[in-house]
Amino acid sequence: MGSMDDEISLRDIYIILKRASRMIFGITIATFLAVFLVSYLLPATYESEALVQALVLKPDVQQENPGVANVFRTLPDGKAMGLGFNKQIENKGPYVVKILGNAPIKINSRFDDKKNVLTVTVRGHDAAETKQFAEEILAAFGKYVRDQAYNAANSSLNGALEQARLDSEALQAKIEQLKGSLTGIVPVKTNPVAQAALESDEIPPNVARADNPALAYVSLELAKQQTLKASLDAEISALQRLAANPDQLRRLSEQSARVNVLSPPPLPQKPVAPRPLFNAVLAAMLALIMAVFWAFLSAALAEETNVSAEPTPASPVSPSEAAS
Numbered sequence: 001m002g003s004m005d006d007e008i009s010l011r012d013i014y015i016i017l018k019r020a021s022r023m024i025f026g027i028t029i030a031t032f033l034a035v036f037l038v039s040y041l042l043p044a045t046y047e048s049e050a051l052v053q054a055l056v057l058k059p060d061v062q063q064e065n066p067g068v069a070n071v072f073r074t075l076p077d078g079k080a081m082g083l084g085f086n087k088q089i090e091n092k093g094p095y096v097v098k099i100l101g102n103a104p105i106k107i108n109s110r111f112d113d114k115k116n117v118l119t120v121t122v123r124g125h126d127a128a129e130t131k132q133f134a135e136e137i138l139a140a141f142g143k144y145v146r147d148q149a150y151n152a153a154n155s156s157l158n159g160a161l162e163q164a165r166l167d168s169e170a171l172q173a174k175i176e177q178l179k180g181s182l183t184g185i186v187p188v189k190t191n192p193v194a195q196a197a198l199e200s201d202e203i204p205p206n207v208a209r210a211d212n213p214a215l216a217y218v219s220l221e222l223a224k225q226q227t228l229k230a231s232l233d234a235e236i237s238a239l240q241r242l243a244a245n246p247d248q249l250r251r252l253s254e255q256s257a258r259v260n261v262l263s264p265p266p267l268p269q270k271p272v273a274p275r276p277l278f279n280a281v282l283a284a285m286l287a288l289i290m291a292v293f294w295a296f297l298s299a300a301l302a303e304e305t306n307v308s309a310e311p312t313p314a315s316p317v318s319p320s321e322a323a324s
Contacts, residue, residue, distance in 0.1 A: 019299075047268055048130045048267070070156075074156045138261060150249065150253040154246075182222070
């Protein structure tokens with residue numbers, strides 16, 4: 001355990017601080033003035049922030065065209081739209097670069113997946129210009145949402161049209177097969193016992209009670225398949241008309257995807273940076289701490305140097321050496 005002489009007292013602290021007071025206050029004041037001057041000379045920075053969200057709704061499509069309505073049921077949702085444009089801002093995508101160009105504007109964004117809210121923050125050196133760029137970014141977000149909806153609808157339309165054509169070809173092949181089966185049915189009239197047996201096997205009554213059940217069944221199935229093909233051909237016709245009219249497709253897709261501005265970008269009233277007084281006070285506090293630390297470190301090094309420089313006392317003479 002160290003002795004009391006090894007412990008530093010308040011008086012020692014006072015003496016060290018008093019000796020280094022000029023250095024401490026000089027560094028602190030010089031740092032304060034330098035940081036304040038530099039911050040004061042820096043150009044002002046203004047900030048404008050907006051909150052937006054993308055909403056995907058059901059389009060106003062006639063119910064008699066279910067195939068057309070299905071085209072717009074596969075659109076990306078609002079969260080996917082917001083997250084996608086957030087990536088555009090982070091990676092300086094084409095929608096953002098087209099607006100910014102070489103302008104000294106900084107854009108930051110964050111997307112809240114739970115609330116489906118995109119926060120866009122624009123910083124610039126002119127208040128009106130900053131607000132204008134924020135509004136243009138919101139307009140770019142609207143264009144991005146509309147383009148994404150149109151591209152998704154167009155892709156879905158092409159896929160639906162191709163699938164409908166394949167289904168139509170399959171139905172036509174089945175119809176031709178049923179027509180061929182009709183010519184091979186023997187025109188034999190069945191008896192009541194056979195009709196009752198067929199009806200007991202859950203054969204539809206209109207088929208089981210027919211004079212020729214096989215002919216009735218094939219004829220009924222043929223009519224059913226022809227009805228399905230007629231409905232499918234009508235759907236293909238509607239899809240083809242929509243594919244041949246890109247303006248209508250874009251209009252319907254724009255009805256599905258919209259941008260809701262929750263908080264428009266305001267006109268900044270005062271700059272957010274630089275803050276000369278705040279920066280200067282913070283820098284001065286850090287400089288004060290470093291100066292005090294340096295004062296104690298210098299005092300400790302000086303004391304250690306003085307102790308090592310003192311001569312080592314001579315060892316006492318032994319009795320044998322004294323007698324000789």
